[in-house]
Amino acid sequence: MLDVWVLGADMTRIGRRDESLQDLMAEAAHGALRAAGLEAPDALVVATMNPEEFVGDGNFASNVGTYLGLAGTPAIRVETATSSGAAAFYAGFAQVAAGLRRTVLVVGGEKMTHLDTPRVSELIGRSIDPYERSYGATMPALAGLVTRVLMARHGVGPREIAQVAVKNHANALDNPYAHFRRAVTVEEVLESRMVADPLRLLHCCPISDGAAAVVLTAERAAVRVAGVGQGSDTLALRHRDDLTGFAATRAAARAAFAMAGFGPERVEVAEIHDAFAPFELISLEDLGLVPPGKAGHATLDGETARDGRLPVNPSGGLKARGHPLAATGLAQIVECVWQLTGRAGPRQVDARVALAHSIGGLATNNWVTILEGA
Amino acid sequence: MIETIAGSRCPRCEAVVAPPERFCPRHPVEMTPVELPGAGEIVSFTTLYSPPAGFRSPLHIALVELEGGARFVCHGAETRGLRIGSRVAIEAVDDVYYFSHLGAIDRARLFWRRAGRAGDRAQAIVRSLTKRVWKGTQRGSS
Numbered sequence: 001m002l003d004v005w006v007l008g009a010d011m012t013r014i015g016r017r018d019e020s021l022q023d024l025m026a027e028a029a030h031g032a033l034r035a036a037g038l039e040a041p042d043a044l045v046v047a048t049m050n051p052e053e054f055v056g057d058g059n060f061a062s063n064v065g066t067y068l069g070l071a072g073t074p075a076i077r078v079e080t081a082t083s084s085g086a087a088a089f090y091a092g093f094a095q096v097a098a099g100l101r102r103t104v105l106v107v108g109g110e111k112m113t114h115l116d117t118p119r120v121s122e123l124i125g126r127s128i129d130p131y132e133r134s135y136g137a138t139m140p141a142l143a144g145l146v147t148r149v150l151m152a153r154h155g156v157g158p159r160e161i162a163q164v165a166v167k168n169h170a171n172a173l174d175n176p177y178a179h180f181r182r183a184v185t186v187e188e189v190l191e192s193r194m195v196a197d198p199l200r201l202l203h204c205c206p207i208s209d210g211a212a213a214v215v216l217t218a219e220r221a222a223v224r225v226a227g228v229g230q231g232s233d234t235l236a237l238r239h240r241d242d243l244t245g246f247a248a249t250r251a252a253a254r255a256a257f258a259m260a261g262f263g264p265e266r267v268e269v270a271e272i273h274d275a276f277a278p279f280e281l282i283s284l285e286d287l288g289l290v291p292p293g294k295a296g297h298a299t300l301d302g303e304t305a306r307d308g309r310l311p312v313n314p315s316g317g318l319k320a321r322g323h324p325l326a327a328t329g330l331a332q333i334v335e336c337v338w339q340l341t342g343r344a345g346p347r348q349v350d351a352r353v354a355l356a357h358s359i360g361g362l363a364t365n366n367w368v369t370i371l372e373g374a
Numbered sequence: 375m376i377e378t379i380a381g382s383r384c385p386r387c388e389a390v391v392a393p394p395e396r397f398c399p400r401h402p403v404e405m406t407p408v409e410l411p412g413a414g415e416i417v418s419f420t421t422l423y424s425p426p427a428g429f430r431s432p433l434h435i436a437l438v439e440l441e442g443g444a445r446f447v448c449h450g451a452e453t454r455g456l457r458i459g460s461r462v463a464i465e466a467v468d469d470v471y472y473f474s475h476l477g478a479i480d481r482a483r484l485f486w487r488r489a490g491r492a493g494d495r496a497q498a499i500v501r502s503l504t505k506r507v508w509k510g511t512q513r514g515s516s
Contacts, residue, residue: 118424118426118427135447135449136428137447140422141422144420145418145420148419148420149458152458193423197423234399236391236399237437238392238444239389239391239399239445
């Protein structure tokens with residue numbers, strides 16, 4: 001297996017955007033190519049979760065490839081629900097590691113804000129088990145079920161969960177690419193509208209538009225891909241025995257650290273899939289970044305704050321940077337690349353090893369990507 | 375009256391799921407049909423205040439661990455007094471399953487069917503009733 005390096009990375013500002021999905025993806029893709037000093041890659045990997053229904057376009061690898069001006073470049077589309085961006089990164093990584101391509105452009109994006117919220121929820125909900133969906137289960141509903149089980153455990157209460165949102169909103173104040181650049185207080189979170197008891201509005205990520213892209217290469221560059229791991233689990237939540245953790249994350253972390261040849265103790269900054277604030281606490285433990293049962297305390301004690309022992313979601317996370325579905329896994333990696341190369345501006349942390357964690361569906365198809373600065 | 379819920383068992387790993395699936399989610403083998411008692415314990419529950427189209431707010435959804443081992447998703451009329459571990463009965467109304475707090479007679483009947491010797495049965499019924507009274511007291515004081 002060849003070493004794979006990130007040669008260029010870029011993303012759009014995340015939020016409510018007027019541009020088309022193709023224009024957003026072009027902004028990120030052309031930005032990443034410029035950053036890589038490359039006009040055209042050997043291959044293209046495209047990530048979108050559901051362009052057929054969100055924007056009405058299919059055959060999307062060719063659609064985007066042609067729009068970008070790369071009609072002659074071999075292109076594939078990758079989809080694993082909300083972790084599609086991370087899966088596309090793996091598809092590009094694998095091609096370079098196998099020696100099949102010298103350079104691959106990976107671009108992910110989603111355009112959702114032009115639809116009303118019930119319609120967006122319905123489209124995202126397509127990734128849920130059909131039987132559970134027939135009982136009205138939405139992503140927030142399943143996350144609510146998981147959160148109640150989590151809160152029955154010692155050490156995770158409303159304040160610990162709220163602090164995740166408070167921290168990530170505070171981080172996003174320094175991120176010009178973030179959807180929300182607005183601080184929230186613990187009280188605001190605890191008093192926000194109930195969505196799926198015990199989950200409240202300010203526990204949940206927003207509906208966002210945006211795109212992100214990276215260029216991968218077999219030539220030595222500033223950031224090396226140390227490990228990529230995937231883990232999967234049952235589509236139905238009712239088919240799982242343990243709801244206080246995600247088996248798909250644990251499997252992905254095991255695989256990624258095994259490839260990297262080191263453990264979680266080397267990780268110095270992490271971008272974690274906090275589509276719902278309690279998921280950051282669950283994931284910190286699944287990834288082995290804090291000991292079992294300690295995520296709540298670690299968060300309240302500021303260990304995961306930007307100036308803490310292990311900065312988590314310096315970008316603002318899905319909660320405040322935003323969650324344009326298939327863009328998210330790549331936006332996390334872009335943030336990690338910028339952090340490792342000293343390009344994160346006022347939110348810069350000191351780190352040589354970064355970890356990105358992406359959840360697909362209700363933790364049915366998860367990814368862990370580990371990057372190392374040269 | 376305890377209803378019966380259709381489920382299926384994996385001949386490889388013995389996992390039971392409900393409703394029945396053709397293949398085990400974790401093994402590529404055909405499952406065997408089983409019947410499960412429509413009663414169990416609350417694993418978790420939530421209330422949706424902006425449910426999807428076709429559902430009325432507030433929408434109560436519960437995850438229940440059935441006596442036979444399978445976890446089951448159902449609706450409920452309310453969640454007042456409900457907590458993780460609460461014993462509930464499940465019944466179908468127009469093919470939609472709902473949970474409700476389990477009555478004393480139903481609990482006795484369940485234990486009667488499950489326990490082996492007569493002494494165990496009597497003990498189980500007493501335990502069940504005691505637990506219920508104790509839980510009721512807790513609810514009243516919290």
